[in-house]
Amino acid sequence: MASSVFEEYETIDLFASWDSKRQPVVQLNNLKKWFPVSQQSLLFSKVVANIKAVDGVQLFVNKGETLGLVGESGCGKSTTARVTVKLEEPTEGSVYFKGVDIFQPMKKEEELVIKRQLQMVFQDPYSSLNPRKMVLDIIKEPYDIHFPDMLYEEKESRVLEILAKVGLEDYHALRYPHEFSGGQRQRIGIARALAIHPEVVLLDEPVSALDVSVQAQILNLLHDLQKELNLTFMFIAHDLSVIKHVSDRVAVMYLGKIMELSPTGELFRKTAHPYTVSLLSAIPRPDPRIKMDRILLEGDVPSPIDPPPGCPFNPRCWKAQEICSKKTPTLDEIRPGHYCACFFPEI
Amino acid sequence: MNEKRPLLEIQDIYTQFFTESGVVEALDGVSFDVTAGEPVGIVGESGCGKTVTGHSILRILPKNGKTVKGKIIYKGINLLDLAHNQMRSIRGKEIAMIFQDPMTSLNPIFRVDDQMTEVISLHRKVNKKEALGIAIEMLESVGISDAEKRIHDYPHQFSGGMRQRILIARALALQPSLLIADEPTTALDVTIQAQVLEIIKEMQKKLGLAMMLITHNLGVVAEITKRVHIFYGGRVVESGPTEDVFINPQHPYTRALFDSIPSLEKDKTRLDTIPGNVPRLINPPKGCRFHPRCKYATEICSRERPEDVWLGPKRRVACHHYEELDLDVDEETMRERVKIKEEV
Numbered sequence: 001m002a003s004s005v006f007e008e009y010e011t012i013d014l015f016a017s018w019d020s021k022r023q024p025v026v027q028l029n030n031l032k033k034w035f036p037v038s039q040q041s042l043l044f045s046k047v048v049a050n051i052k053a054v055d056g057v058q059l060f061v062n063k064g065e066t067l068g069l070v071g072e073s074g075c076g077k078s079t080t081a082r083v084t085v086k087l088e089e090p091t092e093g094s095v096y097f098k099g100v101d102i103f104q105p106m107k108k109e110e111e112l113v114i115k116r117q118l119q120m121v122f123q124d125p126y127s128s129l130n131p132r133k134m135v136l137d138i139i140k141e142p143y144d145i146h147f148p149d150m151l152y153e154e155k156e157s158r159v160l161e162i163l164a165k166v167g168l169e170d171y172h173a174l175r176y177p178h179e180f181s182g183g184q185r186q187r188i189g190i191a192r193a194l195a196i197h198p199e200v201v202l203l204d205e206p207v208s209a210l211d212v213s214v215q216a217q218i219l220n221l222l223h224d225l226q227k228e229l230n231l232t233f234m235f236i237a238h239d240l241s242v243i244k245h246v247s248d249r250v251a252v253m254y255l256g257k258i259m260e261l262s263p264t265g266e267l268f269r270k271t272a273h274p275y276t277v278s279l280l281s282a283i284p285r286p287d288p289r290i291k292m293d294r295i296l297l298e299g300d301v302p303s304p305i306d307p308p309p310g311c312p313f314n315p316r317c318w319k320a321q322e323i324c325s326k327k328t329p330t331l332d333e334i335r336p337g338h339y340c341a342c343f344f345p346e347i
Numbered sequence: 348m349n350e351k352r353p354l355l356e357i358q359d360i361y362t363q364f365f366t367e368s369g370v371v372e373a374l375d376g377v378s379f380d381v382t383a384g385e386p387v388g389i390v391g392e393s394g395c396g397k398t399v400t401g402h403s404i405l406r407i408l409p410k411n412g413k414t415v416k417g418k419i420i421y422k423g424i425n426l427l428d429l430a431h432n433q434m435r436s437i438r439g440k441e442i443a444m445i446f447q448d449p450m451t452s453l454n455p456i457f458r459v460d461d462q463m464t465e466v467i468s469l470h471r472k473v474n475k476k477e478a479l480g481i482a483i484e485m486l487e488s489v490g491i492s493d494a495e496k497r498i499h500d501y502p503h504q505f506s507g508g509m510r511q512r513i514l515i516a517r518a519l520a521l522q523p524s525l526l527i528a529d530e531p532t533t534a535l536d537v538t539i540q541a542q543v544l545e546i547i548k549e550m551q552k553k554l555g556l557a558m559m560l561i562t563h564n565l566g567v568v569a570e571i572t573k574r575v576h577i578f579y580g581g582r583v584v585e586s587g588p589t590e591d592v593f594i595n596p597q598h599p600y601t602r603a604l605f606d607s608i609p610s611l612e613k614d615k616t617r618l619d620t621i622p623g624n625v626p627r628l629i630n631p632p633k634g635c636r637f638h639p640r641c642k643y644a645t646e647i648c649s650r651e652r653p654e655d656v657w658l659g660p661k662r663r664v665a666c667h668h669y670e671e672l673d674l675d676v677d678e679e680t681m682r683e684r685v686k687i688k689e690e691v
């Protein structure tokens with residue numbers, strides 16, 4: 001097992017049938033998460049519509065890689081992440097972690113084992129840490145939950161060890177979150193997620209609240225930790241240059257669906273989906289010499305309550321034809337490892 | 348007004364905030380100017396004083412803030428000497444500002460037409476009907492379709508990108524000479540940002556507007572501005588023509604800032620970082636404010652504030668060691684720079 005550190009505490013082996021060489025660590029199958037919108041009448045409330053935050057996501061993450069998940073606000077990236085770590089129940093579809101369906105009925109202990117190995121780092125380093133707790137207690141909490149039998153001294157020494165790994169000092173353990181800067185807080189959030197040696201870490205916009213000079217420090221830290229601890233990352237961001245920097249493969253989301261999934265290099269060189277093309281052309285480059293032929297999209301992202309029929313991108317797409325508003329394109333493999341959901345992909 | 352004089356001259360201003368924990372030296376001797384019709388970028392990280400600069404010009408600082416020294420000369424008048432009611436005729440009419448957050452800059456309980464015509468009829472001698480006509484015309488020019496109908500909607504009925512367009516339309520309805528845009532696209536998604544940037548560019552050209560674009564996004568600056576001022580710790584560390592500053596940065600901070608952003612064009616596994624954090628401006632570092640994070644820093648940097656060194660008529664840098672920077676530049680970049688110099 002990957003986390004030999006905790007072998008003495010681990011009693012259940014859930015993942016006996018999992019083959020790390022052949023099977024992905026995380027697999028999302030036709031995942032849907034709809035949030036009901038209800039209207040209150042005199043006595044009863046009735047569901048009048050659904051916000052289709054995630055609407056049929058098909059995705060897999062291989063061991064040791066970084067999968068970048070990119071999209072604009074409201075496209076369902078964060079909801080996908082929250083379902084993947086079992087913070088939300090899916091409306092439809094399933095999530096397999098190491099070959100085990102995490103939403104099947106299971107014992108409490110089994111669920112804890114799964115949750116221990118799926119951890120998350122949140123976007124806002126200001127609101128994701130409890131202001132009334134010392135850093136020591138914040139990072140110790142995962143041990144309290146997952147290893148209640150562990151001795152206090154051991155927990156403490158493990159906290160100091162992980163603090164050193166994320167570049168903080170011993171004395172920081174006795175301070176409160178407000179005493180830290182944004183970048184340091186994000187380090188604490190990362191330490192908390194890594195404390196119990198997860199297999200997969202979901203990073204939900206971990207650097208978007210930080211200044212660029214601090215952002216670079218955190219990106220480097222994540223890179224080093226991934227190498228050292230053999231972690232698998234699912235990295236969510238809206239900034240394509242960050243995504244390009246960190247990811248091995250990239251998934252582009254739009255209105256709850258995956259539009260394109262491809263190895264990073266190929267996505268940027270041989271972009272297939274019109275939405276990805278327009279997304280790439282929209283980024284202002286920090287170099288006055290680069291003159292872009294920009295594709296300006298018309299209008300806004302449609303509401304996920306009432307997404308357009310067919311391909312969700314068709315009302316804004318310059319390549320759209322009749323079929324696009326009638327049939328929903330499937331995510332097909334157009335080149336080895338390169339998937340695209342479009343009837344008329346760029347070749 | 349003298350034709351050759353810049354529209355706005357900021358001369359050595361010091362803005363401070365008086366808080367319980369001490370005096371925050373938010374602006375510490377900032378000088379620059381804006382020529383009529385010119386888009387200028389103000390770039391820096393959070394807390395570097397870029398927004399405070401905008402607020403100091405319009406004198407909309409919070410109660411505990413004050414510009415204690417220096418001059419802000421607009422069309423030959425020092426704005427800091429004006430009485431409150433005189434200042435009111437400058438705000439909006441002469442110098443307009445659009446703020447970062449389009450969600451909170453519009454009053455949610457008034458319809459857009461009220462909020463636009465109020466501003467227009469306050470500053471321009473028009474009646475209500477004419478004001479409404481101007482408002483509709485402005486909304487159309489920033490690309491809001493069906494403006495005649497939609498102007499009667501409430502702000503919550505518009506998306507973020509549309510609201511930012513409404514704010515741009517409202518700011519430009521008074522035909523100001525200078526527009527201060529404070530992070531106008533930061534809250535927007537990239538595809539919407541592209542739309543709004545296009546409108547800003549177009550309006551700036553069409554109206555011959557001088558613009559101060561405050562942002563932390565180097566890409567946005569590269570796209571829109573002709574000249575740029577890099578802020579750090581309440582001071583201007585480097586300024587010059589955008590192209591020159593971006594390709595040939597002279598200040599260690601500017602150089603490090605460019606190296607620390609992930610690029611879409613280059614592949615790199617590790618980013619160069621700037622150690623430490625942005626300084627707090629209560630008890631800021633002595634001497635050069637960047638010296639605790641600077642790899643070129645020597646003893647003099649912690650002692651003496653670097654003077655502005657003028658490298659050209661509009662090109663300056665405030666660093667004791669700027670000449671040493673060129674020694675570290677790799678050949679390829681050097682060659683490229685020579686090429687650019689020849690082109691210029």
